[in-house]
Amino acid sequence: MQRIVLNSRPEGAPTAENFRLETTDLPTPGPGEVLVKAQYMSLDPYMRGRMSDVASYADPVPVGGAMEGGAVGEVVTSNHPDLAPGDTVLGMFGWASHGCLPGAQLQKLDPALQPISAALGVLGMPGFTGWHGLNEIGRPKAGETLVVAAATGPVGSMVGQLARARGLKVVGIAGGADKCKLATDTFGFDACLDHRSYATAKDLRAALAEACPDGIDIYFENVGGKVLEAVLPLMNRFGRIPLCGMIAWYDGETSDTRLTAPGLWRTVLVKHLTISGFIIANHYDRYPAFLKEVSPLVAGGQVRFVEDVATGLENAPEAFIKMLKGGNTGKQVVKLD
Numbered sequence: 001m002q003r004i005v006l007n008s009r010p011e012g013a014p015t016a017e018n019f020r021l022e023t024t025d026l027p028t029p030g031p032g033e034v035l036v037k038a039q040y041m042s043l044d045p046y047m048r049g050r051m052s053d054v055a056s057y058a059d060p061v062p063v064g065g066a067m068e069g070g071a072v073g074e075v076v077t078s079n080h081p082d083l084a085p086g087d088t089v090l091g092m093f094g095w096a097s098h099g100c101l102p103g104a105q106l107q108k109l110d111p112a113l114q115p116i117s118a119a120l121g122v123l124g125m126p127g128f129t130g131w132h133g134l135n136e137i138g139r140p141k142a143g144e145t146l147v148v149a150a151a152t153g154p155v156g157s158m159v160g161q162l163a164r165a166r167g168l169k170v171v172g173i174a175g176g177a178d179k180c181k182l183a184t185d186t187f188g189f190d191a192c193l194d195h196r197s198y199a200t201a202k203d204l205r206a207a208l209a210e211a212c213p214d215g216i217d218i219y220f221e222n223v224g225g226k227v228l229e230a231v232l233p234l235m236n237r238f239g240r241i242p243l244c245g246m247i248a249w250y251d252g253e254t255s256d257t258r259l260t261a262p263g264l265w266r267t268v269l270v271k272h273l274t275i276s277g278f279i280i281a282n283h284y285d286r287y288p289a290f291l292k293e294v295s296p297l298v299a300g301g302q303v304r305f306v307e308d309v310a311t312g313l314e315n316a317p318e319a320f321i322k323m324l325k326g327g328n329t330g331k332q333v334v335k336l337d
């Protein structure tokens, strides 16, 4: 089997040298375990965090260890009574051609219902993240205005589409004219601004103020950086901020980090803002409720999704590096040979 391991820790943005392709023996499943041949693997921004040796909510990947991540694939050998060869399953197999895990840790999928890769995006962890953060922390109400950046990614597009369906005005922020068109034409956002076309947070804020004449009630925070700085002063009193991610800062401090503590805290205070961080791994008790509500919406086309498919395990690092810089359009997956 083949797998991609962490060759070295990145200093700043990850590079190809931080990864290494290895060939190892195929594992033999023990009692209760299942051997799976991976068909699609997921590339997610959180994996950048696992590459660094800093304290976080999860342990870092050790240097020389396999990159972590979710994948869907076909059961080859099963020592678990509920799974048989040929079944399609979702599991944390990592960046690898095969995975061997206890059957109890695998989710069986019905390939007739959706393309199996949807279990990594719109109906998987990122889609669930958008649904949960919007409902539990955003608490959307019809007539309000919501802003979300990384608007065409699997989290942002879920947030925007659900909020729009609930009668909110939804303004996206995305990188480039094509992504903005995708946000409005495919995902039904009311408007979308290209953050790359504004030199400063102040310029972006002026455009946002025009797009959101009634202010912003919910800012679904995916990126931090210049976007956060632009949005915060436009928040309405009693606004809510689900703090989901801050990809602009994942490589360390950048020139975008000018939102200093006094300005930040004063805005939170005088606007009565509620900000709550959340890590979706801690909320999987709600995953069945998400699937029950959103699966029919995906099947019926009310919630749409776009995937960016790279091919071949060896190309995963390049696709990952590209995604962190916004080179992906839609959910980034890798189709394995």
Ligand code: NDP
Residues within 6 Å of the ligand: 044, 045, 046, 125, 126, 129, 149, 150, 151, 152, 153, 154, 155, 156, 173, 174, 175, 176, 179, 195, 222, 223, 225, 226, 227, 243, 244, 245, 246, 247, 248, 249, 278, 279, 280, 281, 323, 324, 325, 326, 327, 328, 330, 331, 332
């Ligand atoms: P995406 O597929 O949207 O990919 C990340 C996107 O971030 C890029 O395509 C790019 O979009 C945008 N981006 C990158 N750098 C910047 C920047 N400097 N400023 C503005 N935008 C930038 O990712 P996901 O939908 O999977 O994830 C979105 C966010 O949600 C991430 O921050 C991720 O870490 C977080 N997340 C958090 C979870 C949790 O449990 N809290 C779970 C899952 C995801 P564009 O080109 O449009 O700018």
